[in-house]
Amino acid sequence: MKKLLLLSFICSLMLFVQSGKSQGLENFNNYPETSNAYHNGTFTGQDGSLWTYNQCRGDSVIVAPTPTLGKGRTPTAEVFSGTIHSGCGTLSFDYEQVFTTTVSLDVFVNGILVKNVTSSSGDQGVVKNSGTINVNVAGDFILDFKQNSTTSGQCSIDNISWTGNSTILPEPTNYPTSFTATPGYFKITLHWTDATGSQVPSAYLILASNANNIVAPVDGTPVSDDPNLTDGSAALNILQGVQTCMFTGLVSNTPYYFAIYPYTNSGALIDFKTDGTAPAVNATTPNGVVIFHRDFNDLAIAPMITKNIQGTDQVWQIDTTHGTSASGCAKMSGYANGANNVNEDWIITPSMHFDQYTSEIFSFESAYNYTGDPLVAKISSNYDGSGDPNAFAWTDLSATWSPGGWVYANSGDIDVSGTNGAAVYIAFKYTSNATASSTWELDDVLIVGTPVVGISEKTNPAEFYLSPNPAQEFVRLSFGIKGERSITVLNVIGSKVFQETTDQTSRQIDLSGMQKGIYFVQVTDLSTSKTSVKKLIIR
Numbered sequence: 276m277k278k279l280l281l282l283s284f285i286c287s288l289m290l291f292v293q294s295g296k297s298q299g300l301e302n303f304n305n306y307p308e309t310s311n312a313y314h315n316g317t318f319t320g321q322d323g324s325l326w327t328y329n330q331c332r333g334d335s336v337i338v339a340p341t342p343t344l345g346k347g348r349t350p351t352a353e354v355f356s357g358t359i360h361s362g363c364g365t366l367s368f369d370y371e372q373v374f375t376t377t378v379s380l381d382v383f384v385n386g387i388l389v390k391n392v393t394s395s396s397g398d399q400g401v402v403k404n405s406g407t408i409n410v411n412v413a414g415d416f417i418l419d420f421k422q423n424s425t426t427s428g429q430c431s432i433d434n435i436s437w438t439g440n441s442t443i444l445p446e447p448t449n450y451p452t453s454f455t456a457t458p459g460y461f462k463i464t465l466h467w468t469d470a471t472g473s474q475v476p477s478a479y480l481i482l483a484s485n486a487n488n489i490v491a492p493v494d495g496t497p498v499s500d501d502p503n504l505t506d507g508s509a510a511l512n513i514l515q516g517v518q519t520c521m522f523t524g525l526v527s528n529t530p531y532y533f534a535i536y537p538y539t540n541s542g543a544l545i546d547f548k549t550d551g552t553a554p555a556v557n558a559t560t561p562n563g564v565v566i567f568h569r570d571f572n573d574l575a576i577a578p579m580i581t582k583n584i585q586g587t588d589q590v591w592q593i594d595t596t597h598g599t600s601a602s603g604c605a606k607m608s609g610y611a612n613g614a615n616n617v618n619e620d621w622i623i624t625p626s627m628h629f630d631q632y633t634s635e636i637f638s639f640e641s642a643y644n645y646t647g648d649p650l651v652a653k654i655s656s657n658y659d660g661s662g663d664p665n666a667f668a669w670t671d672l673s674a675t676w677s678p679g680g681w682v683y684a685n686s687g688d689i690d691v692s693g694t695n696g697a698a699v700y701i702a703f704k705y706t707s708n709a710t711a712s713s714t715w716e717l718d719d720v721l722i723v724g725t726p727v728v729g730i731s732e733k734t735n736p737a738e739f740y741l742s743p744n745p746a747q748e749f750v751r752l753s754f755g756i757k758g759e760r761s762i763t764v765l766n767v768i769g770s771k772v773f774q775e776t777t778d779q780t781s782r783q784i785d786l787s788g789m790q791k792g793i794y795f796v797q798v799t800d801l802s803t804s805k806t807s808v809k810k811l812i813i814r
Contacts, residue, residue: 299359301326301418301435306340308333313345313352324357335373337402337433343373344380344422346429347596353421354432355383362413362440366390368405368420369434372398375644376428377680383419384410385541386499387478387512391423396644396680411477413443414544425600426642426683444539447548448472451479451518454535454554459688460563460636460723462523463531467554469515476515476537480547483509483522487557489534491549497542504531505792526793527810528562561634564808565765565795566627566722571603573774578625578761578799578806579605579720582664586618591705598718599640599683608714609647609707617709621664623702624720625804629656629695632724637689637701640718642677647713648706649676652689656696660804664702670694672701683718691722737800737807745812751783752796761799764811766792776801786813 305318311334320326330348333340344352363384370392372378378394382405390408394401410416420432451467470476480498482489485507492498498510504522511520515537525531534555538547569579574593581591591607598604609618629635641650653669674686691701701722705715737760740753752762757780764773764784772789775782794811 298439299361299363299437301356302338303340303342303433306333306342308342309340310334313348320356322356322359324359326354326356328354335371335429335431337369337371337431341431341433343429343431344420346374346376346422346427347425348422351422351425353419355419355421356417358415358417360415362442363410363416363418364438364440366405366408366410366418366435366437368432368436369402370394370405371400371402371431373400373429373431375399375681376426377682378430379423379427379682380430380432381421381423382408383417383421384412385416385497386419387514387541389514394428394680410437411440411444412541413440414540414542416541424683426597426681428681443544444477444546445474446546447476447537447539448474450537450548450551450554451476451535452554454533454556456531456533456556456558458558458560460561461525461527462521463525463533463558463560464519464521465533465535465556466519467535469518470537474539476548477539477541478512478514478537480536480538481511481513481520482534482536483511484532485529487532489532489555491534491553492536492538492547494546494549495543497545525560527560527564530557530559532557562725563634563723564632564726564810565797566632566635566724566808567624567720567806568722568763568765568771568797569624569720570600570771571598571605571718572600572771574603576605576622578801578804580621580623580625580660580804582621582623584619584621584663584665586616586620586707589616589618589620589707591620591622594716597642597681597716604716604718606714606716607705609705609712610645610714615647615707615709615712618705618707618712620705621702622705622717623658623664623700624722625799625806626660626698626700627722627806628697629691629699629724630697631727633692633727635690635692635694635722635724637672637686637691637722639674639686639720640683641674641686642681642683642716642718643679643713644681645711645713647711648708649713650715650717651704652686653702653704654691654694655700655702656694656698658698658700658702660698660700664704669702681716683716692724737798737803737805739796739798739807739809741796741809741811744809745814746786747814749783749786750796750811751781752798753781754779754798759801761801763797763799764789765795765797789813
């Protein structure tokens, strides 16, 4: 069958040559894998370049042979070409969701995201087509097909075809307009309105810096994506039409600067618009701290609280492999022993002292599959931390939830600043019945806020003192009395870099293995679930 396809391609290619056009095809005729084992390797493509595959198998075919990109693999599963000549006008390919997890596959041309293809729950075994992807890249290019995240389902790809593009476009006529920067906790989101004119851009280069020192790019020298601003500078390439991007992992209460440059073509032919004044903006991140964060990577539910109201055989538990980082997450299902079951189960944060903060924001990641009741998020300022949650007042919270098919979705920033009190709780309520019981996964529960100046440090039994601060080689935590406490050190994006439990009145932490920067030390009193957070600066 592959030979017939190749023959058909050759005939089509002759017609294109006769009409002055060019076209390419890759149907993986030389792809060597046929088993269900994941491998890395190379093969010669039909375009003559050396193609590379990482963490792919070969037992799920569209038209044999076919590569299947793995799920949650290390390194991330991908298939990419060598350098292909004569440009790329349009691109299309076939793909298939191999197992129950839905597809989310990114397609890059010269490192720029040109398409994300997905599937829906129930699409297992269905061959779909990407549709025509407008690329419009002149000169040399590289195709790259890569899993969007560690939770993207196994995906087979085949029958990649593209049209050539020998047209070298002139410099863009105009800059984009309405370039704005919206700060949030540890992130800044940029928006703009696409440039117009006789020559519209192919894409935009956004340069970022923690100082007002951005230098314009140079024609003929592409700038690769570098979203990490921790070293002081970063860059993103964004296609015309997207009109937004985000930089994350930023430091609290810090100014950042951005400029945007439209361009046409790519590689050595890239042509930036740099005359006149490029749109530039700056924004300062809020003075935020992590009030509470739970990523379940230590494979424990605590210090979150679980309350089983109905269905004692099914409860919130830890899933060790299916979180957002292919590590731990909290999981709940009412399905067991081949049947759906009646359940009501809550998972609740520890008590949080919202009177010590303002502008509190709540976010989380969720994924689910199968038919059943939706998961519900709630907030309360009068829950007692131990009783039946139904006996207390809760307010439902509006969030963005997973679309299903095990696809993780971020909730968005949920404003919870309207709730005050010395003991605030946020909960997730799961229900199922005898005819339907979905399975939900929960990860990266995060609450951040801005500390209120002048709050007494004696209001919370988990309060502690840091010395020295700023620190270099070590920092000492001092408590007023003995008691079992959990100590967690988080970086500015809420990732855990240290954790332990102690019952002593003081504890010294070695900082020699941590990079310089801003951190947050979170202490939870395990007898009361009270939590306190302080900023730590390491120099």
